[in-house]
Amino acid sequence: MARIVVMGGGVSGHTAATFAKDMLGREHEVVVVTPNSKWNWIPSNIWVGVGEMTAEEVVFPLAPVYKKAGIDYRQAKALGIHPEGDKDSDTPYIVIEYTDEEKNGQTENVTYDYLINATGPKLNFGATEGLGEGSNLGEHTVSVCTADHADHASHELDTCIEKMRNGERQSFLIGTGHGMCTCQGAAFEYIFNIEHKLKDEGVREMADITFITNESFLGDFGMGGIHFKMGGFATSSKVFAESLYAERGMDWIIGAHVNKVEAGKVTYESLDGEIDTQEFDFAMLIPPFAGVGLTATDKDGNDITSTIFAPNGFMKVDANYNAGAYENWKASDWPRTLQNPTYSNMFAVGIAFAPPHPISKPMSSKNGTPINPTPPRTGMPSAMMGKAVALSIVDMVKGRATEPTHTASMSEMGAACVASAGKGLFSGTAAAMTVYPIVPDFEKYPGTGRDLNGTTGELGLAAHWVKHILHHIFIWKAKLRPGWTLIPE
């Protein structure tokens, strides 16, 4: 009997755990360790943040789902990995600390045969002065990173709307709260949903809306931009994104590293080295991500964290971490099996794996401050990685292979992204984008780096319908309701 331990119960961890258990059956054990009691369909947090959905609609309790699936669920956070065991035993284990009410603060060792690191990120609000402390949101801005954050954002937005109804003009600032953020897409969706909401409430004329981003151009999205096949042109996502902002009368600030947040004001450094400020009444700034701070220890008790993890806290996998300068980057630098090079029974998926390098070209200000998006690895690619690793481990557990049999390289897979621009059965719109591959391969697709037949974008009501349907389909799937295995990632 083998035991597979999955650290993290988000999109990638939940996918990995449920597929592994489904395929391994009762003969083998799957354990999920996650500090959260609820699963969150994060893409719909945007709608919670504008009051178009409740927080309850985007979450559900994990315990009953895992009980039904036969998965051993521990509501706990992982603290450290002992991949060689310790002086008393060669069996590898992780140390966990419970977060549920019953065992809160108690620690335990959980042994494993295979370990999947799917912890997701630490929301590193503390990286920017005034944005927050550690992983806690500060008092000056709001966030849509969690359902609770989004619920809080919605109430703050209501307050602003009330002020506008009373004739008080309001400034909105949405974007990234640090020069090394990822997830520009979430900020992109939120600003358009706010604009849509203000129109619906009849107060749009009372609002000044500005997007602030660490991207060197709008539409970089942390993927170095995209060229869509559109209207007979290979159209840059820069034009696509700028058009959406311009159409709605929204301003933008690009290449910005927000380095200080105060009440009603942010200070930021631009790529040209200038320091400037932007005032706001309402601000939603995405924090940078970091690893969750796991440690690693060898059999003799020596700290081997730097062997297992990259300096940013994400786990090293089968990527080329020595690619060097941007000019040397290749699609083949990106990991395929997600297997740790030192310990072959460890894998990392979703945000938890250490990318070999960014996708966007690294840039820094004249003062040397790095300002560029870090690679997005959420949503569809995250789930695909989880499933690929689960399938590989199943093959190894069942003795069909000694090496991973499935791959999920971001340079060999595409991504479908549906970015909401406003909710409404007949008035809503969203941008439906497909990108293939996610990481551009300039050797295979010279010029744009991507297959134009698989890279498309359009804005419309149909995309909104798709996003709304995906909300229900993926919650159905995550709850393991009938036919869940047939729903693709």
Next chain:
Amino acid sequence: MAGKHLNHIKPYSPQFGTMIPLSGQKFLRTCVLWQIVRFIAINIRMTILILKSHH
């Protein structure tokens, strides 16, 4: 009436340097019949993408 969608654009502002949809394009974005067609097209496109991406 196509021009009203451009009224807020100021010369030499950042918004001045990009494309702005006119009334026909904006109408199609929420035209239910056209969007049903687009809904089918988007789903086909995404299905092909998913099939190409699993290894």
